[in-house]
Amino acid sequence: MRYYIDTADIEEIRQANKRGWVDGVTTNPTLVAQTGKKHHDLIKEICAEVEGPVSAEVISIESEKMLSEGRELAKIASNVVVKIPMIEEGLIAVKRLTAEGIKTNVTLVFSPIQALMAAKAGATMVSPFVGRIDDTGSNGMELVSQIIQVYQNYDFNTDVLVASIRHPMHVLESALMGADIVTMPYKVMKGLTTHPLTDKGLAQFLKDAQKVPQ
Ligand code: E4P
DSSP states (O other), X not given: OEEEEEOOOHHHHHHHHHTTOOSEXXXXXXXXHHHTSOHHHHHHHHHHHOSSOEEXXXXXXXXXXXXXXXXXXXXXXXXXXXXXXXXXXXXXXXXXXXXXXXXXXXXXXXXXXXXXXXXXXXXXXXXXXXXHHHHTTSOHHHHHHHHHHHHHHHTOOOEEEXXXXXXXXXXXXXXXXXXXXXEEOHHHHHHTTOOHHHHHHXXXXXXXXXXXXX
């Protein structure tokens, strides 16, 4: 399973990369705005840090404008993936960008039928937002399971990129379901490494090591 870091913070990307946790990066307009940097400059900076795909989101909602934006973003670096919102106009842009050999990530997906439509348009990846579904009292991971089932039924090549991940159980369940990619904030990544019994066991070993004759 591939790990993407969901951030626009270069320092977080560097720290995660150092630990081998960055197969790619996802950004969105909210994350970009938090940096105070220009979108184009920021994406260029991120692409220079990582070898894997870097999702950069368009901010237009009309297909022709999304296309122009997407083409400009794709020129920044060969690993840019154009992130397009899951709306009808977005699917027109996805189909055209795909035909031009530009990779796409269809974002803000909240139903298996939306994911099916994105795959039919030729999306490279599709992003179901599990945490935001959980927030509404429904089960976000159930959506992921249904998308995987639908894609398997018809042999779609679109990758399932589980997004809006909030905690380790989202990652574990994604892995058990066979999701292709998970994208998560750095603080969630860090939480995947810890276990109280590891800390307890290590403390005991260090204590006992003091008793070993030198
Ligand atoms: C994914 O591509 C999105 O940027 C992200 O996962 C959204 O997460 P949030 O719901 O925590 O904002």
